[in-house]
Amino acid sequence: MTIKRAMFLLLALLPIAGSADDSVLTELLARIRQTGQAQFHYDETRVLELADKPWHGQGYMLSGADGSLVKLQLQPARVIMAIAEQHMLYWDPQQNQRHSAALDSAGPAGEQIKVFRSILQGRTEELQPNYAIAAEKQGPQWTLRLTPKPELSGDDLPSIEISGDDKDEQRRILIKQSDGESTEYRMQKATAAQQQDYSLPRLLREASGE
Amino acid sequence: MSFVWRKRWFVLLLPLLAITFWQVKVETDLNAFFTATDDEDSRLLAGLLKSGELSRRYLLVIEKTDPATAASLSNTGEPPISVATFSTRLVNQLAKLDEVEQIWPADQPPRDWVDAVASYAPHHARIFSLNPEAEAPELFEPTQLEAKADGLKQALLSPQGGFVKTIAKQDPLLLSLNGFKALQGQFQQQAKLGSGGALILQSRPAALDSEAQTRLQTAIRANFASLNAEAGGIFKLSMAGVPVFSVAAQSEISQDVTLVSVVSSLAVALVFLFLFHSFSALHWVMMVQGASFVIGTLATALVFPQVHSLTLALGASLIGISSDYPIHVMVHCAKHRNTPLAAVRLLWPSLLMGGLTTVIGYGALGFTGFPGFEQIAVFALASIVASLGLTRWVLPALLTNSALHSAHLPGIATWVDFCGRYRKALLGLFALSVVLAGLCLPQIRWMDDMQKLAVDMDVLKQQDAAVRSHFSSIEPGRFVLIQADDWETALQRSEAAERRLQSLRQDGVLGEYHGLFPWLVSAQLQTQNHKVYQQGLTPEFQQAWQAGLAKAGLSVEKLGSLSSAAPEPLLPAQVMESSVRHILSGQIVNGQTGVMLTLWLGEHDPEKLIAGLAGLEGTRYFSQKDQLDHLASKYRDRSLVMLGIGIGVMALFIRLQQRDLRKVLLTLLPSLASVLFIFATWALMGEEVSFLHVIGLLLSVSLCVDYGIFFIDNRGKDADVTYHAIASSTLTTIASFGALGLGKTPTLPILALSVSLGVTLGFLLCPLLIQKPKN
Numbered sequence: 005m006t007i008k009r010a011m012f013l014l015l016a017l018l019p020i021a022g023s024a025d026d027s028v029l030t031e032l033l034a035r036i037r038q039t040g041q042a043q044f045h046y047d048e049t050r051v052l053e054l055a056d057k058p059w060h061g062q063g064y065m066l067s068g069a070d071g072s073l074v075k076l077q078l079q080p081a082r083v084i085m086a087i088a089e090q091h092m093l094y095w096d097p098q099q100n101q102r103h104s105a106a107l108d109s110a111g112p113a114g115e116q117i118k119v120f121r122s123i124l125q126g127r128t129e130e131l132q133p134n135y136a137i138a139a140e141k142q143g144p145q146w147t148l149r150l151t152p153k154p155e156l157s158g159d160d161l162p163s164i165e166i167s168g169d170d171k172d173e174q175r176r177i178l179i180k181q182s183d184g185e186s187t188e189y190r191m192q193k194a195t196a197a198q199q200q201d202y203s204l205p206r207l208l209r210e211a212s213g214e
Numbered sequence: 215m216s217f218v219w220r221k222r223w224f225v226l227l228l229p230l231l232a233i234t235f236w237q238v239k240v241e242t243d244l245n246a247f248f249t250a251t252d253d254e255d256s257r258l259l260a261g262l263l264k265s266g267e268l269s270r271r272y273l274l275v276i277e278k279t280d281p282a283t284a285a286s287l288s289n290t291g292e293p294p295i296s297v298a299t300f301s302t303r304l305v306n307q308l309a310k311l312d313e314v315e316q317i318w319p320a321d322q323p324p325r326d327w328v329d330a331v332a333s334y335a336p337h338h339a340r341i342f343s344l345n346p347e348a349e350a351p352e353l354f355e356p357t358q359l360e361a362k363a364d365g366l367k368q369a370l371l372s373p374q375g376g377f378v379k380t381i382a383k384q385d386p387l388l389l390s391l392n393g394f395k396a397l398q399g400q401f402q403q404q405a406k407l408g409s410g411g412a413l414i415l416q417s418r419p420a421a422l423d424s425e426a427q428t429r430l431q432t433a434i435r436a437n438f439a440s441l442n443a444e445a446g447g448i449f450k451l452s453m454a455g456v457p458v459f460s461v462a463a464q465s466e467i468s469q470d471v472t473l474v475s476v477v478s479s480l481a482v483a484l485v486f487l488f489l490f491h492s493f494s495a496l497h498w499v500m501m502v503q504g505a506s507f508v509i510g511t512l513a514t515a516l517v518f519p520q521v522h523s524l525t526l527a528l529g530a531s532l533i534g535i536s537s538d539y540p541i542h543v544m545v546h547c548a549k550h551r552n553t554p555l556a557a558v559r560l561l562w563p564s565l566l567m568g569g570l571t572t573v574i575g576y577g578a579l580g581f582t583g584f585p586g587f588e589q590i591a592v593f594a595l596a597s598i599v600a601s602l603g604l605t606r607w608v609l610p611a612l613l614t615n616s617a618l619h620s621a622h623l624p625g626i627a628t629w630v631d632f633c634g635r636y637r638k639a640l641l642g643l644f645a646l647s648v649v650l651a652g653l654c655l656p657q658i659r660w661m662d663d664m665q666k667l668a669v670d671m672d673v674l675k676q677q678d679a680a681v682r683s684h685f686s687s688i689e690p691g692r693f694v695l696i697q698a699d700d701w702e703t704a705l706q707r708s709e710a711a712e713r714r715l716q717s718l719r720q721d722g723v724l725g726e727y728h729g730l731f732p733w734l735v736s737a738q739l740q741t742q743n744h745k746v747y748q749q750g751l752t753p754e755f756q757q758a759w760q761a762g763l764a765k766a767g768l769s770v771e772k773l774g775s776l777s778s779a780a781p782e783p784l785l786p787a788q789v790m791e792s793s794v795r796h797i798l799s800g801q802i803v804n805g806q807t808g809v810m811l812t813l814w815l816g817e818h819d820p821e822k823l824i825a826g827l828a829g830l831e832g833t834r835y836f837s838q839k840d841q842l843d844h845l846a847s848k849y850r851d852r853s854l855v856m857l858g859i860g861i862g863v864m865a866l867f868i869r870l871q872q873r874d875l876r877k878v879l880l881t882l883l884p885s886l887a888s889v890l891f892i893f894a895t896w897a898l899m900g901e902e903v904s905f906l907h908v909i910g911l912l913l914s915v916s917l918c919v920d921y922g923i924f925f926i927d928n929r930g931k932d933a934d935v936t937y938h939a940i941a942s943s944t945l946t947t948i949a950s951f952g953a954l955g956l957g958k959t960p961t962l963p964i965l966a967l968s969v970s971l972g973v974t975l976g977f978l979l980c981p982l983l984i985q986k987p988k989n
Contacts, residue, residue: 052370054382056769059371085373089296094373099365103373105322106302117373 029139032148036166036175037126042067043194043202044175048077051186064194065124066204073121074207084211087121093211102213116162116179123150123166123177134161144170220611224604228501231508238515240523269421269456270315274434275684276301276411279450295445297411305413307437313418313430316796320412320685321404323397328377330794331394334732335381338390339747339780340740341732344712347746353392354750356758362387363762366773386773387759389747393732400726404685411449412684417457424464427457454681462674470957471523477956481949482537489942490544491619498612499540502604506536510597517592525589528954528965529597536601538943539565540609542924545939548618549932555610562606564927567871568920569602571864575916578860579909582853587909626941627934633981640982648887651894658893660850661902662843667960688728692820694813694827695803695836701786703832704809705736711813711833718818718826725816730801733794740783748778812836849905857912861886864919872926881926883983885918888975892968906964913965914972917947921973925980937981944977 048061063077077083086093087107092114094103107114122130128137135150146168152161160182168175177189276297301319308317318324323331334341343349352358366388369378381388391398404412415434419426431453438451482503486496510529514521542565546557558565573595580591633640661667694711698704712729719726735743760774789795790802803810815823824835861882868878889911896903921940928936948970955966 050371052375052379054370054379054769054772055367055767056764057767059367059767090299090302092373096368096372099368101368101372105373106298106305106319114373 028141032139033128040069043199044191045194047190049188068204086211088208095211224608239520270417272415272455273681274413275452275681301411311433315416315418317415320414332380334390335384337784338385340743341735342389342392344731346743350746356755359758359762363766367766421456422460424461427461452681454678466958470959474953478950478953482946485945485949494616506597506601509600510593513596514593529593537946539605541942542939549935554613560929564924567923569598571919572916574863578856582856623941630981651890654894654897657897659902661904688814692837696811697832699808707832708811723822724818728814737783744780751778853905853908880984881922884976884979885915888972892971907968910965910968914969917973918976921980925984947973
């Protein structure tokens, strides 16, 4: 095949490939969209710039229909991080540290947790102003890649990769910060028994200290 | 110049003067009127009231209306939004306003404060403690380092991870944050109050720039209303802070100025019409008074950068006084069928002396130290001179074609006759009254609380207290003031004071305080910190730290080397060039000499606090209220002195005209007696007498002396006509000063009462104390 013919074929197939990509993206965006309540068990691996080895944690994520979100870390110690009514809450009973801040005024921490909520609850419309979103599907496995738009490179936005399979039982979220730090979540839908153990409102109350 | 040309010039000049008048900049800042700036403390007080950081702050509280209303209003089917969400929206909206310097939730530091804290990390070795020797054992205890390393890891994993990482890279032990514990404590204290709707708004304009503050308050309310409408109207907004009071006071004073000016002018016009039945004469005399008023304003504008609105209000009352001169001329014209020119020539010596004594009275007012009265003195001087000049040279030309009919005032002749007939008995009664009045004088109660002279704002004060209950309190009016010749001494003194405040807080004398450490640290303390830091960094300590890091899984390579070297000391000049300048702007006061620093105080016991600070050089407790009260007593003493001096100078000028000393004393006697009786009445009634009462009496003396001059001079050789003229001018004075009594600003009714009582009594005593002159 001459280069000319190859180019022609590529150009001819490009619209098909493009539309195929768009349809995958639409399908995947719809797939990750979370409208009701949901609960996941998660394993978290964080690579910190100032740590020698990756840090591991695990617990449950509870997502509410109203946009509230609770990350209940059980291992290595109980810590609750939550978003409720545009406020970020943090409660570390072991260190006796409690923080509360409006999301919009919580600086980078607030921005990061907002992005995470958008990912977990599939609110991709909140991410689209800042990210270029690409979708990829190979067999039952799918991947969404969110790359900060080049014009926003000064804002220290993380790049994000979300992947899963057709059964939607498992999901992996990888968040890479511009300074090299990363957080990986491996999530699995909680079983009915696990779901009964934790209540989102109760955990929110615990986090806010009520 | 012929009468025709005098009239033409006057009519032509009047609109020109009026046009110039509109160009005069009118000051509405109450502070400029009420606060003296003749010593360092007064200047400090004036500056703090005018542009102090705490004075520029609004405290806003968002709350839900009662639950039942909220439920009935929220019928959209969607869950109602929370106070926290609504507050966040309001913060975002209000932050866009031009007049807003910064707005933040009371339980969180503003973003730039957090960034400023991070900027201190490289200086950790020099700023970590206010008491480095005392804290060293705990901070540099090797056995604690494992827990510290674990705490650092948890902090890096927390939502504050980014902030902590920035600091830890330069200050692995997070020592710099140790100094900022108190700041963190302040916000935690506020968070404990649990009111998500408590916001702090710092305005750009000064608290007393009421025009800008009115605009800002309107914008705050409009933004709230539009967001609240979107939210279903379930929220309510309360506001407090010095600017809220200043706008309310300004509004009250503006209303007073308008009311007093209108009523005073109308009252004088009505009295005038009643006296002379001539619209033509009224309009000419009013034009003369209008011209005097404008000339007074322009003269004030020339001498002072701005003319205060209260000067104009009190100046309006001068209309009644300066109309005395034309009135005397017109009464003599009407009663004796003289031409105005003949009458004015006849009365001129008395008019001149009367005007001079009034000017002396107002001049003395200018020396009482009350800045607003300096303006009024200049205003009075110019407008009285103008009124006298216009009466002498222009009025005869204006009244050429006016027919004057002087009204007969009932009772005037009867009172003069009565005084003549029972003179001896009345004089005996008068002498007895003087003795009794003298005995009453020691009972006079002096007003020591200047707040009693402020506009009454009980409703606002209640609202203020309700709003402040949502905030951990820092009192805007009381603080510790540090003074020194240079920064280093000032900071050392401030640190010594902070150490005392810390122990006073532990003893429960003080709730909280906002200090300057570690934003600004003296070179001496920085050296001390560095020395303790170097001593603490022993090889064992370094090893224990590295072991702790390794156990916590943190990088020994990146966090393990603790350098004993430290950058050069952080100089105040460097700090004040950074964004920290904005954070500390309210605590660094621009004095004329040296450096003045303030440490803000929360709830405290003043006496114990003052005792606790005893012995600290250049450090003292400052209370705006105490300072105002001190000013009140200073003004009172000065006004009493000026009352005496004013009377003395008036006597001197009368003596220059009257060779007979007895006549001089007789001229002064009615006004002096009226002052004595009024003081005695106040003493008996238990009225608290302020410097304003004394100033009112000083004015009444300067006016009453005129009555004595006219009565004794009796230039028309007709005592009844002279007394009629005096009665007419008394009526216009009462009409104009009485209008001040309608004002809600307490200063105005006090002046109204003092002057009206003084001139009435002085007028009544004239025929009693001065024997009726022969016709």
